Amino acid sequence: MTATRIDGKAYAAELRRNVADQVAALKRDHDIIPGLAVVLVGEDPASQIYVSSKGKQTVEAGMKSFEHRLPADASQADLLALVGRLNADSSVHGILVQLPLPDHINESEVINAISVRKDVDGFTVANSGRLATGQRAMVPCTPLGCLMLLRDQLGDLSGKEAVVIGRSNIVGKPMAALLTAENATVTVAHSRTKDLPDVVRRAEIVVAAVGRPKMVTGDWIRPGATVIDVGINRTDDGLVGDVDYDSVAGVAGAITPVPGGVGPMTIACLLANTLTACCRANGLPDPEGLTL
Ligand code: NAD
Secondary structure (H helix, E strand, O other), rough: OEEOOOOOHHHHHHHHHHHHHHHHHHHHHHOOEEEEEEEEEOOOOHHHHHHHHHHHHHHHOOOOEEEEEEOOOHHHHHHHHHHHHHHHHOOOOOEEEEEOOOOOOHHHHHHOOOOOHHHHOOHHHHHHHHHHHOOOOOHHHHHHHHHHHHHHOOOOOOOOOEEEOOOOOOOOHHHHHHHHHHOEEEEEEOOOOHHHHHHHOOOEEEOOOOOOOEOOOOOOOOOOEEEEOOEEEEEEEEEOOOHHHOOOOOOOOOOOOOOOOHHHHHHHHHHHHHHHHHHHHHOOOOOOOOOO
């Protein structure tokens, strides 16, 4: 069997078109332009690339992009003051603080200073609590993108056996919450899980968010399973995921490639969340096809 390749790049392009169409309608009908503020502290090369690409795609979708670059030695107080100003700025509907922050900054204090309504990354305690308790939330972009791909591939996820590998606050935990809300039977595996290959072998849905190149191999996979590879690992062979694509593609029913799978969905979902936050801030209905 050779698995279907899930084309996240194409799906993300369609999602961005949908966002851009609804942004244009918002401007035409209500004279409102969604705005996204991105805060970058320091000069981490990967973060700089992410931030530039977020800014570019925000503008391409017809929204306003505000970039705030602070030096690596910016203080906690500077950062909190900036977040406070952005919270109060009515032209800013979404605020994203690029992680990781330098060691002297208390990351969680800064993230939780972001207004819940502008928290387009969905990383505040308030938003993760809302997601965990089934209330309307801003859903973290990467798991949201994974869920969109899974729904597109499988339709109803109810009763499916899902294994999420990784329990980070950014990917693993919100992914598990989303799959639970979809009525899947969810197992969260992590670094202390015993007999991980046996656990993964039960899964009809596998989401790998670990950060270990090609860890998941074909002999771990239940025939026909759908495999979502969140991993982004820079190796001497270039960018690879957490899944060994070649061996898994021989067993799985469908699989996301790296690059071109989950990665492009993340920024597309950020744009979608910014539009959603803007609609909610203005008392308008949620945009179509962009929320759960
Ligand atoms: P993290 O380091 O915060 O968490 C990794 C998780 O993997 C932990 O919960 C840990 O328990 C688990 N783990 C570590 N070693 C393991 C092992 N041997 N067996 C089983 N579990 C193990 O990472 P993260 O932020 O969740 O990111 C995970 C991966 O996803 C990274 O490669 C990251 O670059 C990538 N990522 C991609 C996107 C995207 O847009 N595609 C977004 C976020 C993260």
